[in-house]
Amino acid sequence: MIAADTLPATPVTANALKISCAACSMHQLCLPMGLEDADIDRLDQIIGKRRRLERDEPLYKMGEPFRNLYAVRFGHFKTYQINAAGEAQITGFQMAGELLGMDAISADRHHCDAVALEDSEVCEIPFAHLQDLFGQVPALLRHFHRIMSQEITREQNVMLLLGNMRAEQRFAVFLINLSARYAARGYSSTRFQLRMSREDIGNYLGLTIESISRLLSRFKKLGLVQVDKREVVLLEPARLKAMAAGTEQCSPMA
Amino acid sequence: MIAADTLPATPVTANALKISCAACSMHQLCLPMGLEDADIDRLDQIIGKRRRLERDEPLYKMGEPFRNLYAVRFGHFKTYQINAAGEAQITGFQMAGELLGMDAISADRHHCDAVALEDSEVCEIPFAHLQDLFGQVPALLRHFHRIMSQEITREQNVMLLLGNMRAEQRFAVFLINLSARYAARGYSSTRFQLRMSREDIGNYLGLTIESISRLLSRFKKLGLVQVDKREVVLLEPARLKAMAAGTEQCSPMA
């Protein structure tokens, strides 16, 4: 943000600091997914600078003018809305390879806040240039539509969770979802760090921090998980999946 | 669906039954918004047949292959997901000028069910042809992105509602939201028909049908609304807006 700003801003100029999409470990999940090498190069041409953020640093704030989408290179983010009363509702947690900022397209202003949960890095994708590229690289456009659509279905799944599920099922869904996303990135599906606080989890799931703490204790006692601070081990992923699907449930405190 | 199927299927062939987008009363809200006449014509060329649905008839079902987006010409729809236990969660109510089916792009299959709430009509928009047009009409592409983004923000607002609000506030938000959408269509913002059952409302808001009924009775008693079956009159829109914003609240049964 400081030094990088002094570099030539022309987005068509590749600079030494920039790592190409082709070389990025996330290119199979991120925007370049499925593109041919030549097209990945064209995408590389328009990608702006990378940006590092430390924990709790905002990537963008609600109401700011929309210029860029952001692809998470590493680290984690949360996005949240703030209502009139000043309370927040977390609408998602994003990890490497995921795209941030699509909700800003409709009004040309960001519709939520995005904050880094840990030291993280994003690629800035100037949307105006991306739009130019859409006309030249149809495969990119198609994939972009898939990504936006995927965000819509993701949010529909959260609506199902918030509207329809009990606390225990919500939490199981949450764990299984993280598990699957880490697996897709080549990490362990049964052992990972929670990057967000209990409070963030509770907020996201429409529950209080105390409820999350109790659920965690209960799952621990039932031998479903092992928890040490933010390190989680899923001991019985199958049962957790069943709970997430609503097939099974654990008694309200045995 | 019966007779229309026997018509030439070539989407470039205009037929007498088809009403042009330019002549459609919804073109200021729908996909053609902001397009020049020439571009509206090109859009018209690819719009498939119109399709009538009667009450409770499904427009599409979860899992069906994705071919078309649908623009509501008149009538109302609901979309819902079904979980493993067979319970539904309504994710939205759609009215004239709104677009259905965008959640299907990501997986090439519909991700939810869409059902007509009353006798309705939609325009079929073959997505493959729409994609072809994107390369030729940049303004159309930009507007399409805005519409998808708007759907994302709409769903984020519902997440806020489900995750953060008490029953009374949820219901106020629901009424004010309908009010605004009818106003945008030139209808009364204070007097309208609920096209959906109490059960649908409750399901959408993450509440039971009994809770909706009680809320309606309470709002009636407080003089906020007047209700006769599905006809609603907002007597104090300002106070309802305040409740929706969380600025004001009515006591839990005076």
Add this chain to the structure above:
DNA sequence: CGCTGTTTTGAAGAGATTCAAGATACGTGG
């Protein structure tokens, strides 16, 4: 080491659900 922020746990309380019954509308067929 002591401060601060986060997490855990317990007990009391509130809001919404569930269960149950009755009221009201609606469609069908006589």
Add this chain to the structure above:
DNA sequence: CCACGTATCTTGAATCTCTTCAAAACAGCG
């Protein structure tokens, strides 16, 4: 046009899940 059966909606009482309030345990950090 009315009678009947069914759907939908309303209302009440009991119950339950989750929240709120409170305090203690724990971890992180200067």
